[in-house]
Each structure stands twice: as structure tokens, then as C-alpha cells.
Amino acid sequence: MGYDLKMRIWRGDQSGGDLEDHTVEVSEGEVVLDALHRVQATQAGDLAIRWNCKAGKCGSCSAEINGKPRLLCMTRLSDFDTSETITVTPMRTFPVIRDLVTDVSFNYEKAKELPSFAPPPRDADNKRRMQQIDVERGQEFRKCIECFLCQNTCHVVRDHEENKPAFAGPRFFLRYAELDMHPLDTHDRRELAQGAAGLGMCNITKCCTEVCPEGIRITDNAIIPMKERVVDRKYDPLLTIGNLIGLRNKDTEGRREV
Amino acid sequence: MTGNVMSGDGTGGMERHTYDVVVIGAGGAGLRAAIAAHDAGARTALVCKSLLGKAHTVMAEGGIAAAMGNRWPEDNWEVHFRDTMRGGKMLNNWRMAQLHAQEAPERVMELEDWGALFDRTDDGLISQRDFGGHKYARLAHVGDRTGLEMIRTLQQRAVELGIDVFMECTITDLFKDGDKISGAFGYWRESGRFITFEAPSVILATGGIGKSFKVTSNSWEYTGDGHALAMRAGASLINMEFVQFHPTGMVWPPSVKGLLVTESVRGDGGILKNSEGERFMFRYIPEFFKSETADTIEEADRWYEDKKNNRRPPELLPRDEVARAINSEIKAGRGTPHGGIYLDIASRRTPEFIRKRLPSMYHQFKELADVDITAEPMEIGPTCHYVMGGVEVDADTQESAITGLYAVGECSGGMHGSNRLGGNSLGDLLVFGKRAGEAATAYGSSLGADRPKIDEADVKAAAESALAPFEVEGGENPYTIQSDLQQSMNDLVGIIRTASELEESLSEIEAFKTRAKAMKVEGHRQYNPGWHLAIDLRNMLIVSECIAKAALAREESRGGHTRDDFPGPDAVWGTKNLVVNLNAAGTGVDLHEKPLPVMPDELKTYFEEK
Structure with a gap:
């Protein structure tokens, strides 16, 4: 059931590049990454592709297929008509290194800016206790494979290089939310999320959620609750009065602002 | 630090760095070693072929074996030690198996301290699941994506500590000064430019060799780099004949042939059937495991709920046994249309249970094979998964025969003997990663200013090569x-x-x-x-x-x-290891036999028939 697939692959580097036409034989059950590998092995030995697990678990092979941000290894050829030309380009938000490989160091820099988990001491028997229902919220976010497709698609930074210094992006809002919802964490990172990470710049258009290959509900489950918690802290009149008259504020119980 | 901030100022584009400890590989073992070295006070570099957080540890699914006793208070390090040795058919380095069993629980707790969110028991402790060859439910897990949780936790810890990471940087040679390690040489994948590390201690954590086989669960990175680097530096490898073929890899579609299907499917109740619908594993119970394996379907099915009065199902025999049985069934013509065997959990557990416990398997089959594992059986077959063999190291420090050269995780040998139990790999990475990081730092500090030097002629030769x-x-x-x-x-x-x-x-x-x-x-x-x-x-x-x-x-x-x-x-082969070295000309492999380390008498008592 093999057929000849027509592909257009972006090739080039920082100085520029262009789409290159390739026709490659493919067979049933294959994904776009298989077709690219065959081009690499038989037609263009130096075609640069970043990939690892080929199973949708490592998040290395992010690119844009017919303009849509997707993982190359999880995009099946059967999603396309056999006569259709498949166009593969690198992620647009990050600088190109070569061909389909981009410089994603923006994300690794942003990761460094985030204060890490800060637990209290263990219980007397040297163990920790948390309920399954409480860890599940964070577990959804920790499914993130760091493919950075959400970062790539987010219009705050896509085509807006100037916003990058002040904006951590959906992947790291996920991380803020995860720590904020961690049953044992002792830090309050809301000020930081709103200020340094630029949570306020997100206007919840849900583009990130749409491209997440793990199906994490980034906007609904992480960003919106996080925004609400920031707002509660800043603008809730009852909370403000409570603070003024010295009532104990359960909202920050056990947590220290960083 | 990525290739993008590379300085091309050095002569001929050569970049040079000086560290106390250089760790090659940033999977679980490399990350844990780098953290330990950093904590012990070493200036530490972590060098990896891919981006940080993408190493094969990410693919580990089932869990981390550690006798924490959260589900079965009867469990302890002695039972884990015994299971590990028996799983490896007694060819394991006893000391490594002992250290692993003793230290794994604390290494898991450490991950929790650093933010890992494990699944919980009803009383809020870390949950533990059943796996092949383990007497008790012992694997700390997060659904079926435990490896991702582990690597992300360690990655976030390493970033927090500010450890220097050299991503997409491949090491091609090690340097020596006399018989001591003096550094490492490599190139940035991004630019192709060369980089030299001066360091008295190098820790190899490069993983396995799976890419030498066509059907494998391993990615492009697993080309035996650490094994080969160690050999070229003069160290020896042991147990290289022992390659683990995981019983359950995907067989269809062809493009994902070999992709891993976690053992948790069987741990959580899945069974193996041939094309005639027979649950065939009962015919393949070896003498060695007869006394602890159920011989009827009824007993096997009761075991999931009552481990005290029943023996384990034969589907949960160690991996080598199950892989051989599947291979025989396929060869006998009782395979599936795509040349595999059926792995069925759909008829045994509810769709909700399956989606909850095995979310990434559900996703993987749905997306890549159009198979709904809550409604139909999977087709699976053996896939090259893991090499038990690796660099011969000292059990306590992970140091090889070459001073200053350490090896941890899959690229080291001895811990797993002739066959690794599922779940023992993640524990291995943590336990021995920490030990190697500490030992490498201590050795480096002991040198003071008198460090081994790199010979410039060696640098030139490495670049030419x-x-x-x-x-x-x-x-x-x-x-x-x-x-x-x-x-x-x-x-x-x-x-x-x-x-x-x-x-x-x-x-x-x-x-x-x-x-x-x-x-x-x-x-x-x-x-x-x-x-x-x-x-x-x-x-x-x-x-x-x-x-x-x-x-x-x-x-x-x-x-x-x-x-x-x-x-x-x-019995005679059961007393010796095979050791391989690079030959004198550097063109091939020499091999010799070596007696196994002798287990102390007090540990031998765990294996006496009761």
C-alpha cells in the first residue's frame, strides 16, 4: 500500500532558506517523521531534524506541518490525502539553527527564572502524605513533554520578539500553576507569575491548549485558575478588609511569597 | 548553556572548559550523578547529545522498584535483593544488588522532596505497583509515565542548583595522562565546532546500545558511546552477551515496530494469548520459578487481590522468560496477523481503570495504531530494550579500572546479572548515580593542584579522527x-x-x-x-x-x-563473567573469563530452600 508522497521541506539557516521539493516512497501506518527520515537516508544526508523517542513522549520533533504546530512523530500520513503535498517548516517563534531545527534555548532560560518546589520537613516516620485527588491536578500539568509547541503558537511571542523578555509563556504558566496547586509547597509565587513571568499578557485565546499533544487543558486548568488566584489576592475587597483588620488569611496559609 | 552561547574565540574554534567532574549523558543516571557531584562541592558539567530532558529515561513507563513497604509492610531490602539476584539468574554483582535494594527507597523519597508527584495509596503514601519478578507490589509510579516524572524532577533540580549543562554536545574521545583520566573531547552538534573539557573525573552515563538492533525500543542516541569510550580508554566491559528483549513491543504499524508497551499492562492485570485464544504462559513456567508461580488460571487471577495465599501469574515471570515464550508461540505459527501475540487487558479491566492506570499506552495505541486498548487486545512482540552488560566497575564507587573514569546506569555492568527486572533500572540510575557523583568528587579533591594534564597532540588527533x-x-x-x-x-x-x-x-x-x-x-x-x-x-x-x-x-x-x-x-558458566577489552591494536575485541565476586555467607542464606 505504498505510494509516492510529495513533500516540501524548508531548508536553510539563520541567513535564509527556502522550501525544497522531495518525492519519497511511504507506506501504510507511517508518520511524517518516517517520511523525513527516508528523505534523510536516501536523498539529503545532511537534512537537520531534531528527534528522539519517536513515540510522542520526549517532545523533541516539534515543527509546523502545513502551517500547524505539531509533533512530526505523532502526525500520521493517513491524516492526509495521498495526493496532498505535505509542507514541513521549522517552528516560527524560535530562531532557526538549520533546516527543521530551531534554537529553543529561550525556554531553558525561562525555566531558570522559576523558583523551585519548597517542601516542609517530612513526617515523623520520614514519609510524606498527600491524597491522590490533590496530586492529580499537578499530575495533569506534569504530563508536559516540553515540546514547546504551546510556546511556539502563543501569539504573545509569535512574531513579537519584543515580548519575549517579559513573558515566560504557557509552558511555564503550567509550571507556576503546578507548584501553586502542590499540596505541600510552601511558596507563594503569584506575584512573580503576574509580574516577572507576564501572566497578565495572556488573553486566554486557548491557542496553546489546541496544539498541546498531551491534551493538557493549559488555559482552563492552569492559566485561568492562576489568573483568578492572582486577582483574588490583589483585588478581593473582603480579603483586603480582612488583611486590614488582621484576620488570619487562609489564602496564604503555610506559604511564603517569593 | 546551549550551543548558541558558544564562543568561537579559541584557536581554530576550539572551546575549552575546566571542571572537577564531567558527566556524559543527562538521563536519570547522569542527572543524579551531576546533582551528587554538585552537592559534594564539585564544579560540574553535564554534557548530553540531545536537549535536556529528552533522554531515554523519559520512555520508562512502569516505575521505580524500591522496597518502601507502602503497600506490603512485609517488603524489605532483603526481599528485593533476593528478587533481583534471582531475576538475574545469580550472575549479578551481589554488592551492587545489595546497595541498590538498600538505598532505592531513600532515593525515591528524595525525588518527592524535589517535587515529583507520585500516585498515592489510600492513606496518602507513595503507591507501589506489581511488576514481573518482584515478590511484592514495589514500583513507585506515576500512571505509566514514571520516567518522564523522574527526568523532569531531576532536570528541575539540576537547573535549580545551577549546574552547567552542555546540550546537543557529543563526546567523541576521552583523554588520559598516563593511566589517569584528564578530560574529554567532543563537538557541538549545532555548529560542529570542537570542545575540550579538562577534568580529573569523567562519569559515563550514556545509556545503552539498542540502536545496534533493527527492532528496538531505543532512540537514535543509544549507540553504545559510553561502552566504546570506556574501552578505548582501556577499561573493560562485562556481561555483554546479555541483551534484554522486552517481551512487549508494538509490532504494527511497521513504523513503530519495537516501540515499548509497558510491563504495567501485565502488572495491572493484562494477559497474553495466542491466535487460538489460549493463555499460553502456563506452559512456559521454568523449573527455577515453579514454586512461586501460579499453575492455574484461577490461582493467577486471585493473586492480584490476595498475594499471601496465591502465587503470581506466569505473565509476571521475569522478562527473559516471557520474551522467549512469546518468541516460541510466534515461531510455532500461533502468532497474530502482524506477527505478534495478543496482550489483552480490555477483557479484564474496566475502560476507566485502563485509562487511569495506563494513559500513555491508551494514547500511544489510539494515535499510532488506531487501536482502542480498552476495547480490543494489543498485538505485541519482543523488542531489544536494554543491555545488562556494561563497564566493569567497583560496586561502591562505580569507578572503572581507569582512575578517574566512572560509569553509571545502563552503560555500567554487573548490577542486573544476566537479566534485569522491570523497575530496577530507574532505581539503579538513582542509587549509583549518587554514589558515582560523590566518589568522583572525592577523588578529584584528593588530587589538590596535581591534576592530570591533557596532551595537545591527543586533542589534535581527536579532532582529525x-x-x-x-x-x-x-x-x-x-x-x-x-x-x-x-x-x-x-x-x-x-x-x-x-x-x-x-x-x-x-x-x-x-x-x-x-x-x-x-x-x-x-x-x-x-x-x-x-x-x-x-x-x-x-x-x-x-x-x-x-x-x-x-x-x-x-x-x-x-x-x-x-x-x-x-x-x-x-553450573560452571554460572560462576563466571565474560570480560571484553579493546585489543592492543585497537581494531577489535579481546575476551577472557573471570570468576564472579563471592557473596558473603550471611547473604547466601536468602537463597536457601525453605
Whole structure:
């Protein structure tokens, strides 16, 4: 059931590049990454592709297929008509290194800016206790494979290089939310999320959620609750009065602002 | 730090760094070693071929074996130690198996301290699941994505500590001053420029060799780099004949053939059936495990709820046993349409249970094979998954025979003997990663200012060697050689072996070596996968030769090494390891036998029949 697939692959580097036409034989059950590998092995030995697990678990092979941000290894050829030309380009938000490989160091820099988990001491028997229902919220976010497709698609930074210094992006809002919802964490990172990470710049258009290959509900489950918690802290009149008259504020119980 | 901030100021684009400890590989073992070295006060560099957080640890699914006793208070390190040794058919380095069993629980707790969110028991403790060869439910897990949780936790910890990370940077040579390690040489994948690390301690944490086989669960990175680097530096490897074929890899579609299907499917109730619908594992219970394995379906099914009064289902025998059984069924013509065996959990557990416990398996089959595992069985078959063999190291420090050179995780040997139990790999990475990081730091500090030096002539030679594939006129494409090697290893050194095929494989490897001398890469040095493969291929060839040679020498069947011409285990072979070294000319592999380390009497009592 093999057929000849027509592909257009972006090739080039920082100085520029262009789409290159390739026709490659493919067979049933294959994904776009298989077709690219065959081009690499038989037609263009130096075609640069970043990939690892080929199973949708490592998040290395992010690119844009017919303009849509997707993982190359999880995009099946059967999603396309056999006569259709498949166009593969690198992620647009990050600088190109070569061909389909981009410089994603923006994300690794942003990761460094985030204060890490800060637990209290263990219980007397040297163990920790948390309920399954409480860890599940964070577990959804920790499914993130760091493919950075959400970062790539987010219009705050896509085509807006100037916003990058002040904006951590959906992947790291996920991380803020995860720590904020961690049953044992002792830090309050809301000020930081709103200020340094630029949570306020997100206007919840849900583009990130749409491209997440793990199906994490980034906007609904992480960003919106996080925004609400920031707002509660800043603008809730009852909370403000409570603070003024010295009532104990359960909202920050056990947590220290960083 | 990535390649993008590289300085090209050095002579000829050479970048130089000085560290106390250089860790090669950033999977679980490398990350844990780097954290330990940093904590012990070393200036530490972590160097990896991929981006940080993408290493194969990410693919580990089932869990981390650690006798924490959260589900079964009867569990303790002694039981875990016994299970590990029996799983490895007693060929394990007893001391490593002991240290692993003793220290794994605290290493898991540490991950929780650093933010890992494990699944919980009803009373809020870390949940533990059943796995093949483990007497009690012992694997700390997060659904079926435990490896991702582990690597992300360690990655976030390393970033928090500010450890220098060199991503997409490949090490091609180690340097020595006399008989001591003095540094490492490599290139940035992104730019192709060279980089030299001066360091008295180098920790190899490069993972396995799976890419030498056609059907494998391993990614492109697993080309035996650490194994080969160690050999070229003069260290030896042990147990290389033992390659684990995981019983359950996907068999269809062809593009994902070999992709791992977690053992948790069986741990959580899944069973194996042939094309006649028979639950065939009951016919394959070996004498060695008869007393602890259920021999009726009724007893096997009761075991999930009542472990005290029932024996474990035969689907949860160690991996080598299950893989051989599946192989035999397929060979006997009772395979599935795509040449596998059925793994069925759909008829045994509710869709909700399956989606909850095995979310990434559900996703993987849905997306890649159009199979809904809550409604129909999976088709699976054996896939090359793990090499038990690796660098011969001291059990307590993980130091090799070369001063300053350490090896941890899959690229070290001894811990798992002839067969690794599922879940023991993640524990291995943590326990010995920490030990190696500490030992490497202590050794470096003991040197004071008197550090081994790098000889500039060696740097020049390393650069020339790396660039050699560009110099060849009209040579062969490295992709073709790699693909031929993978097919050959799969056909001749696979799950069932015979002397004649192993001999044939050795002569084929010689031919590949000749072809590889004349391989040619096109293009330039910037992010050029053809060039990268040409360099990695040299490592693949040397480890393939180690495997074939050791497999030919060991005339018995044990664990991950099955000889058709020597079908049973042999008591004399059970007392010795096979050790391989690079030969004097550096062109091939020498092999010799070495007695196993002797277990102290007090540990021997765990194996006496009761």
C-alpha cells in the first residue's frame, strides 16, 4: 500500500532558506517523521531534524506541518490525502539553527527564572502524605513533554520578539500553576507569575491548549485558575478588609511569597 | 548553556572548559550523578547529545522498584535483593544488588522532596505497583509515565542548583595522562565546532546500545558511546552477551515496530494469548520459578487481590522468560496477523481503570495504531530494550579500572546479572548515580593542584579522527551501513542464538568495519546528522562485536542470552563473567573469563530452600 508522497521541506539557516521539493516512497501506518527520515537516508544526508523517542513522549520533533504546530512523530500520513503535498517548516517563534531545527534555548532560560518546589520537613516516620485527588491536578500539568509547541503558537511571542523578555509563556504558566496547586509547597509565587513571568499578557485565546499533544487543558486548568488566584489576592475587597483588620488569611496559609 | 552561547574565540574554534567532574549523558543516571557531584562541592558539567530532558529515561513507563513497604509492610531490602539476584539468574554483582535494594527507597523519597508527584495509596503514601519478578507490589509510579516524572524532577533540580549543562554536545574521545583520566573531547552538534573539557573525573552515563538492533525500543542516541569510550580508554566491559528483549513491543504499524508497551499492562492485570485464544504462559513456567508461580488460571487471577495465599501469574515471570515464550508461540505459527501475540487487558479491566492506570499506552495505541486498548487486545512482540552488560566497575564507587573514569546506569555492568527486572533500572540510575557523583568528587579533591594534564597532540588527533568522514572520496553513506548492521544483529545475534549464526555475525561485523572506514558524509559540520551518525557508528560496531563475541563464548542459556545449541543453564558458566577489552591494536575485541565476586555467607542464606 505504498505510494509516492510529495513533500516540501524548508531548508536553510539563520541567513535564509527556502522550501525544497522531495518525492519519497511511504507506506501504510507511517508518520511524517518516517517520511523525513527516508528523505534523510536516501536523498539529503545532511537534512537537520531534531528527534528522539519517536513515540510522542520526549517532545523533541516539534515543527509546523502545513502551517500547524505539531509533533512530526505523532502526525500520521493517513491524516492526509495521498495526493496532498505535505509542507514541513521549522517552528516560527524560535530562531532557526538549520533546516527543521530551531534554537529553543529561550525556554531553558525561562525555566531558570522559576523558583523551585519548597517542601516542609517530612513526617515523623520520614514519609510524606498527600491524597491522590490533590496530586492529580499537578499530575495533569506534569504530563508536559516540553515540546514547546504551546510556546511556539502563543501569539504573545509569535512574531513579537519584543515580548519575549517579559513573558515566560504557557509552558511555564503550567509550571507556576503546578507548584501553586502542590499540596505541600510552601511558596507563594503569584506575584512573580503576574509580574516577572507576564501572566497578565495572556488573553486566554486557548491557542496553546489546541496544539498541546498531551491534551493538557493549559488555559482552563492552569492559566485561568492562576489568573483568578492572582486577582483574588490583589483585588478581593473582603480579603483586603480582612488583611486590614488582621484576620488570619487562609489564602496564604503555610506559604511564603517569593 | 546551549550551543548558541558558544564562543568561537579559541584557536581554530576550539572551546575549552575546566571542571572537577564531567558527566556524559543527562538521563536519570547522569542527572543524579551531576546533582551528587554538585552537592559534594564539585564544579560540574553535564554534557548530553540531545536537549535536556529528552533522554531515554523519559520512555520508562512502569516505575521505580524500591522496597518502601507502602503497600506490603512485609517488603524489605532483603526481599528485593533476593528478587533481583534471582531475576538475574545469580550472575549479578551481589554488592551492587545489595546497595541498590538498600538505598532505592531513600532515593525515591528524595525525588518527592524535589517535587515529583507520585500516585498515592489510600492513606496518602507513595503507591507501589506489581511488576514481573518482584515478590511484592514495589514500583513507585506515576500512571505509566514514571520516567518522564523522574527526568523532569531531576532536570528541575539540576537547573535549580545551577549546574552547567552542555546540550546537543557529543563526546567523541576521552583523554588520559598516563593511566589517569584528564578530560574529554567532543563537538557541538549545532555548529560542529570542537570542545575540550579538562577534568580529573569523567562519569559515563550514556545509556545503552539498542540502536545496534533493527527492532528496538531505543532512540537514535543509544549507540553504545559510553561502552566504546570506556574501552578505548582501556577499561573493560562485562556481561555483554546479555541483551534484554522486552517481551512487549508494538509490532504494527511497521513504523513503530519495537516501540515499548509497558510491563504495567501485565502488572495491572493484562494477559497474553495466542491466535487460538489460549493463555499460553502456563506452559512456559521454568523449573527455577515453579514454586512461586501460579499453575492455574484461577490461582493467577486471585493473586492480584490476595498475594499471601496465591502465587503470581506466569505473565509476571521475569522478562527473559516471557520474551522467549512469546518468541516460541510466534515461531510455532500461533502468532497474530502482524506477527505478534495478543496482550489483552480490555477483557479484564474496566475502560476507566485502563485509562487511569495506563494513559500513555491508551494514547500511544489510539494515535499510532488506531487501536482502542480498552476495547480490543494489543498485538505485541519482543523488542531489544536494554543491555545488562556494561563497564566493569567497583560496586561502591562505580569507578572503572581507569582512575578517574566512572560509569553509571545502563552503560555500567554487573548490577542486573544476566537479566534485569522491570523497575530496577530507574532505581539503579538513582542509587549509583549518587554514589558515582560523590566518589568522583572525592577523588578529584584528593588530587589538590596535581591534576592530570591533557596532551595537545591527543586533542589534535581527536579532532582529525572526528573529521575523517569528511575526507573520504566516493565512500559509502553511513545510513546504509547502519541499517545493514541493525538487520544483521537482529537476524544473527537476536533473542535466540546459535554458534553458526554468531560466527557469521562476527564475519559480517568485520565487513561492516571495513565499509565504515570508507564512509563518506555530505555537507558541512553544522547540525549534520549524517556526520553525527558516522561518528556514532564506530561505537555501534565495537559494541556489536563485544555482544557477538561474548554470546559465542558463553555456551549455555541464561537470562538475556539464549543459545539454541546450549538450551539450559550450566553450573560452571554460572560462576563466571565474560570480560571484553579493546585489543592492543585497537581494531577489535579481546575476551577472557573471570570468576564472579563471592557473596558473603550471611547473604547466601536468602537463597536457601525453605
